[in-house]
Amino acid sequence: MKYIDKLRNSGLRPTKQRLQICEVLFNVEKTFHFTINELEQKIKDKTDNKISLATVYNTVHAFEKKGYLKQIPINSNQTYFDTNVTDHHHFYDLNDQKLIDLENSDVGPINIKKKINGKKIKSVEVLVKLED
């Protein structure tokens, strides 16, 4: 069971709920973006038994902490997550309110010239807003 090891290796107990959420999030061809509500719906569609909303929140946060998910920095009333945890960027279509991946290779190298004393760069994320 591929997800059992993944979870155990990061100190998370492989519970039934977490494994089911892993299936929904990671057992797919393409990575994708989602809100908690959208994830809850996907779980309902794929699964017989119900998973509590609190568990969905807990699990998503646990996965984010372990680096299996990334939060997408965007101003919205709901938080967006990404199953693509490689370094990459996003288009945000203001008209359709849709996120589109922008691979690192689609953006020239970004050179941050300014340094902040005693701090190191953890990530560099580009958000390109689109309109019609």
Added chain:
Amino acid sequence: MKYIDKLRNSGLRPTKQRLQICEVLFNVEKTFHFTINELEQKIKDKTDNKISLATVYNTVHAFEKKGYLKQIPINSNQTYFDTNVTDHHHFYDLNDQKLIDLENSDVGPINIKKKINGKKIKSVEVLVKLED
């Protein structure tokens, strides 16, 4: 009165409340970042009469629409705004939860190679996350 014209020119009636908010936001040396709560506090400090929270929200949104303020795309429980409406970017210090301006000149030119059909780029914003 400098702000009266500014407001009238953009179709906003120069009310007492809006003018007071203009003073707090724009009549300062440096641009700055703020949340609605922080702005409310600044208004309280600088002003005798109270401005309703709803008015603060209304005004900030009106100013944003007119291009006098920018929302900063960042995941936080509160929305951050910026009185610096020039093209620029941000550091976000994850430890202190502080935003720091990053001038365009501190970031090399960003070349977005991917195009989306029928959409044009409205803005390109870089968020650089920092940690200790």
Added chain:
DNA sequence: ACACTTATTTAGAACCATTATAAACTACCC
């Protein structure tokens, strides 16, 4: 100055995503 229309302000309620709570349950280790 006055009347009239339209925009704005306001307090409070409503909304809704997210977080906290605390009790029941389950995985894991000996």
Added chain:
DNA sequence: GGGTAGTTTATAATGGTTCTAAATAAGTGT
């Protein structure tokens, strides 16, 4: 199997933001 710590769960609470509808103020024409 028994004990312990981690997890799930329904539900309540929180808190930022938006909505509502009535009161007020600004603009416009006379």
